[in-house]
Amino acid sequence: MYRITELARQFGLSRSTLLYYDRVGLLSPSGRSGADYRLYSPADRARLETICAYRKAGLTIEDIRSLLAMEGDDTSEVLRRRLKELGEDIRDLQVKQRLLAGMLRITAAGGPHADMDKETWIAMLRAAGMDDAAMERWHVEFERRAPEAHHRFLISLGINETEALLIRKLSAGAGKGKEENRRTDVFQP
Amino acid sequence: MYRITELARQFGLSRSTLLYYDRVGLLSPSGRSGADYRLYSPADRARLETICAYRKAGLTIEDIRSLLAMEGDDTSEVLRRRLKELGEDIRDLQVKQRLLAGMLRITAAGGPHADMDKETWIAMLRAAGMDDAAMERWHVEFERRAPEAHHRFLISLGINETEALLIRKLSAGAGKGKEENRRTDVFQP
DNA sequence: GCTAAACCGTGAAGCGGTAGTCGGGTCAAC
DNA sequence: GTTGACCCGACTACCGCTTCACGGTTTAGC
Structure with a gap:
């Protein structure tokens, strides 16, 4: 499990960006710590990896959301x-x-x-x-x-x-x- | 003298855009009518023409402001x-x-x-x-x-x-x- | 046990360059 | 006097974040 800043740094993102992704429902951590800290699982990490790849290609958040939703059916x-x-x-x-x-x-x-x-x-x-x-x-x-x-x-x-x-x-x-x-x-x- | 929507249409802009240009001080009409309508002079029109040319080249409002300020000295x-x-x-x-x-x-x-x-x-x-x-x-x-x-x-x-x-x-x-x-x-x- | 730094949370506001919308005022023609 | 086109200023929305503010939590060293 990763904390927010830790995960952000792994992908060269800022903490704010991950906070934003959570707010818009693109990537929500699968857990919380006792102090209510966001905890990201390896699965969350994998999802973020996909998100970053799509973002690098300049896709909008909305596009990425729909791509992730249809799970590789017809992404093309x-x-x-x-x-x-x-x-x-x-x-x-x-x-x-x-x-x-x-x-x-x-x-x-x-x-x-x-x-x-x-x-x-x-x-x-x-x-x-x-x-x-x-x-x-x-x-x-x-x-x-x-x-x-x-x-x-x-x-x-x-x-x-x-x-x-x-x-x-x-x-x-x-x-x-x-x-x-x-x-x-x-x-x- | 031109009224706002009239001038906007001449350049394929929206009224909002000219309102915005006025607000940020890029292009202010040189006069007002009795009903406080903006009235643009031919000189204003010429200025707008320059602004549009620069905008089409993708210059920011700030860039255009400085270009217009230094009046052709060293625009390059x-x-x-x-x-x-x-x-x-x-x-x-x-x-x-x-x-x-x-x-x-x-x-x-x-x-x-x-x-x-x-x-x-x-x-x-x-x-x-x-x-x-x-x-x-x-x-x-x-x-x-x-x-x-x-x-x-x-x-x-x-x-x-x-x-x-x-x-x-x-x-x-x-x-x-x-x-x-x-x-x-x-x-x- | 104490302190300081580095982390975490939430919420709100801001960026640019428009587009669009609101309620209300003005104008010309009939 | 009424219709309809136009105008006004002020406001909100858009995108993908970033920054700020304020307060709580963890971690390290003493």
């Missing part, structure tokens, strides 16, 4: 909804980033890579010693191992859909040894 | 600070995305690289002909040109916060020519 719907929300929240923040960057007249921070664009990326690889042929091998390898990630990556550099598909097609073709498809200029236009 | 510091905060907030959300995706056993749809991990990435660069030294030069270059994007990139490969910060620190140090920091094993452990 709530989680999926939260995942969607997160995506929207991130996009909102990215919009704000762009607005602010505009005010500062900084190169607009756009996609997932924000201040990264095709030119910067290529310059970096070149600085590391890659030449055109190496970059082509790299695209081929990327397309072979993770075509979807390859696509997302190209988009994140600000390359448009059409051009991204073209690059991928050439990478796929080159991987099969078709010599006539050698057009390194597409990779570094 | 506050804005830059907010931009940094936004980057951190986005990273926090992306961490949550990954945690949730893990719970759903989905290949993280959130990160820019999704089904990409550190091992695959390194294998790809090696296949393209990069050696350890080249990879280190690349990290150094990445850190120098786009530190935030570098961080996001490392996180997207599934590298944890602590290790990402370590790699960046070493990259930054190596960029300044500190030979004793040469520890390529950190980049490919």
Whole structure:
């Protein structure tokens, strides 16, 4: 059995937080001491562990309550909804980033890579010693191992859909040894 | 002169919001009608326009107050600070995305690289002909040109916060020519 | 046995940035 | 003079806690 501050410290929480969880009925200690102190059992501890995991994913208290209530039946719907929300929240923040960057007249921070664009990326690889042929091998390898990630990556550099598909097609073709498809200029236009 | 609800609607705000702005002294109407109604002048309107622009960038009321107080002298510091905060907030959300995706056993749809991990990435660069030294030069270059994007990139490969910060620190140090920091094993452990 | 520190309890208030609601006053049109 | 749209100030609610206040309990050392 753990006392409140002891348990709180185990999870990096404050005593107040556990008091709050008790008040809202999310986690109530299963016992009390003679002096009416809260006593948490190992089962309570396990429940708190789950709660913390969900909280770290940004789920609301209400969401967590319902997740704990339905005991692993169909948790996925709530989680999926939260995942969607997160995506929207991130996009909102990215919009704000762009607005602010505009005010500062900084190169607009756009996609997932924000201040990264095709030119910067290529310059970096070149600085590391890659030449055109190496970059082509790299695209081929990327397309072979993770075509979807390859696509997302190209988009994140600000390359448009059409051009991204073209690059991928050439990478796929080159991987099969078709010599006539050698057009390194597409990779570094 | 505009009345409160009229002005609120022009900016897609609620009446309550303008009442609040008045209460906290962010935007007070320059006049009152005979019936003590708030009357906003065109100058008030212009001020509100600025306020809305800043709010859309997610600045706090306090930030906006100080920005308006110093009348365009050195706004950039506050804005830059907010931009940094936004980057951190986005990273926090992306961490949550990954945690949730893990719970759903989905290949993280959130990160820019999704089904990409550190091992695959390194294998790809090696296949393209990069050696350890080249990879280190690349990290150094990445850190120098786009530190935030570098961080996001490392996180997207599934590298944890602590290790990402370590790699960046070493990259930054190596960029300044500190030979004793040469520890390529950190980049490919 | 005494004291001090560290713990425990309860209850209330506060944070930000609104949204909404209340009872009552004001205005223009019919 | 009445209807209905608008306005007023003041209030409450939201989330996930945190902080404060005040008093009782446990623990350690002397």
